[in-house]
Amino acid sequence: MRADQTGDYRREKIWDPVIRLWHWLLVVSVSTGWLLGQFRDFATVEWHIYLGYCTGILVLIRLMWGIFGPVPVRLRTLLPSPSQIMEYTRHFGNRKPSGSPGHNPFGGLSVVIMLVLLAVQVCTGLFSEDDALFASGPLAGWISTGGVLRATAIHHVVATLLLVFVGMHVAAVLYYLLWKRENLIVPMITGWKWIRVIQRDP
């Protein structure tokens, strides 16, 4: 039998099935969508747009779940207060699992930023155009040429920003795994995570 409590930590189910499935679907749709955008060619560019729609639907589901879902995934839980951030920064370098019952303050903040970026990316994508040749968003014909150019330029900048933030997200998970010896990946698959129960100076 596996012990459900060792020392200061107890195993708890923090991620519900919806958020786990959602997370891995998002990984697939954003990464393939991003690659199909960056390396688009005539034959596959339509799939970039379909995956963009999938991502858009996932973002909407996440907003709903952020309002009606369980506490660890609520938007209000995700947005940390400045004092939480200050407090967390103090032991960020400690070589010890955080035992957070959900996202830590930086994790929560990065989730919100990534969701906003994805929403902007899908919205600008609807108005983007590759000179009407490779592909164009379905609404590009509805606005002025200047507007299309601007939307496309934003779409390109945000694509790069997404790369940066997803990179930071993955780097942080690896930092926790290798330095703080806290595995955050398995909980996002099984839902179970070790939570700190006794609040001592961590």
Next chain:
Amino acid sequence: MRNILRFSAAIAGLSFLVTAAAGDDPLEDAIKARQGYMQVVKFNAAPLFGMAKGKIEYDAEAAKTYANNLQAAAMMKNGAMWPEGTDNVSYAGKTRTLPEAWTTYPKVAEANQVWIDATGELARVAGDGLDALRSKIGAVGEGCKGCHDDFRAEDF
């Protein structure tokens, strides 16, 4: 004789005034010319892309004409539309051509050659059915993209 001289002087003065009033800048004219040229290219390429994607019904005659137009446009000797000093730093808000078109020369000419070859291949087969059109159209699009990625700014 006197009248002819007076008349010529008047015409010369008048045309000078008209040009000055219009603020004619030959470099700006060149920018407008190349943008119009690119629009012509776009309007000949767009129906071909539409056919290849199945958004427009394939029409062998039309496809052949558009592809020939495109090839002719690609092969047009148009260096005069890209005079030195008309990059998007000197003419901000008027052009999207990056200084790289001049500073990394002849890379832009090489990119243009790729595009000339692609349009040539397309023009050869565009009238031979939808599958033939589809097999060559991707390379033409790559040609536009290759040049725009390196030599055109995203926004004015």
